[in-house]
Amino acid sequence: MERLYSPWRSQYIEEFDKQEGCFLCNAYKSQDDEKNLVLYRGKKCFIIMNLYPYNAGHVMVCPNNHVGDFTSLDEETLCELSKLTQLSIKAIKEALKPDGFNLGFNLGRAAGAGLEEHIHNHVVPRWIGDTNFMPVIGEVKVISQDLKEIYKKIKAALKKIEKGEGDG
Numbered sequence: 001m002e003r004l005y006s007p008w009r010s011q012y013i014e015e016f017d018k019q020e021g022c023f024l025c026n027a028y029k030s031q032d033d034e035k036n037l038v039l040y041r042g043k044k045c046f047i048i049m050n051l052y053p054y055n056a057g058h059v060m061v062c063p064n065n066h067v068g069d070f071t072s073l074d075e076e077t078l079c080e081l082s083k084l085t086q087l088s089i090k091a092i093k094e095a096l097k098p099d100g101f102n103l104g105f106n107l108g109r110a111a112g113a114g115l116e117e118h119i120h121n122h123v124v125p126r127w128i129g130d131t132n133f134m135p136v137i138g139e140v141k142v143i144s145q146d147l148k149e150i151y152k153k154i155k156a157a158l159k160k161i162e163k164g165e166g167d168g
């Protein structure tokens, strides 16, 4: 996926680009979920917003452990990856009302993985017509909603679902 420009990126994202090591591990180890845009923590996996969203509300589901080999995941981790992917879809549906989703892993650099050492499942909400203007502006796409604002919306939806009030 191409990296996309959005005004919020300028300062906030540069801070993340400068950090040492794996940003997923750093986010997992940190206590500051809002700063790192961590949406949900499970037993084996967690959900985090993508800093380079393909679309508004683009999140990633990844194991807590720094694992690069999908085939080496234990059953419990695999199961929770799927469960948290399902939970992400429910929360994004609730928060942003998309028309569809793209899901998937990029395994290995040849497949376009930006961070091949720590696997992550992309959950990308889609809206009818959201690709139509892409050719017009080339590879640049402006995400109209602020990343933090979307983070708060999805997090609120997750809490609602956990309480059993979600209609997702």
Ligand SMILES: [Zn+2]
Pocket: 022, 023, 024, 025, 026, 065, 066, 067, 117, 118
């Ligand atoms: Zn990692």
